[in-house]
Amino acid sequence: MRALLTPEIAPRMGVVLFRPGSELMPLFMQGRVLLEPEPEQYSSFACGAVPAVSQPLADDPAVRDVFRNESVIYRAGGLASLESWLLRGNGCQWPHSDWHSEQMTTMRHAPGAIRLCWHCDNLLREQFTERLKSIAVENTTKWVLSVVCRDLGFDDMHAVTLPELCWWMVRNDLAEVLPESAARKALRMPKAIVQSATRESEIVPSVLATSIVQDKAKKVLALRVDPESP
Known part of the structure; x- marks a missing residue:
């Protein structure tokens, strides 16, 4: 969570005051807060929470499965890191409740986790539904x-x-x-054309885009270290 605030300055007292409002108060409940001058690209923003940037890849079907892959999640820091990131936000992510408690926690649900208030956590714990999965997928992405x-x-x-x-x-x-x-798009290769009826003699072998990426990613030289070198 980030915020753009206008300070009230009392120079003789050496005091600076901010009025974040109730929605932004959780930002100041986690200890120290980083302050920095307003970036030029934020000049058109109103005071308050800074909106998150749109990420077109989040809706790209070519990489949809990448964000829920276990190896990708592990390399990004694991579920514990995801839960810590979620708790830096505010508000219960389950909209189908008439009441929410103020305390927040996380509930793991494949492929990741969901931020819930204690009330909704008690209601939804150990449940696995498509609605919960869609929230977890969005969070993980x-x-x-x-x-x-x-x-x-x-x-x-x-x-x-x-x-x-x-x-x-x-x-x-x-x-x-x-x-x-996704590899074909990244390498600017044309989409693979699947023909319904083709003679075997007309089939032209082609190299997979993923094999090109993997070949480029191979280590040129692998070094072995002797632990008992003289």
């Missing part, structure tokens, strides 16, 4: 993309591109997880 942004040195306002996601996966030895359709 947003979290993985935020990790990719961080690891590649971008800020939260950056929209991750497919080549950037592929590079992050290659860096983390996840090239084999990349789907063929």
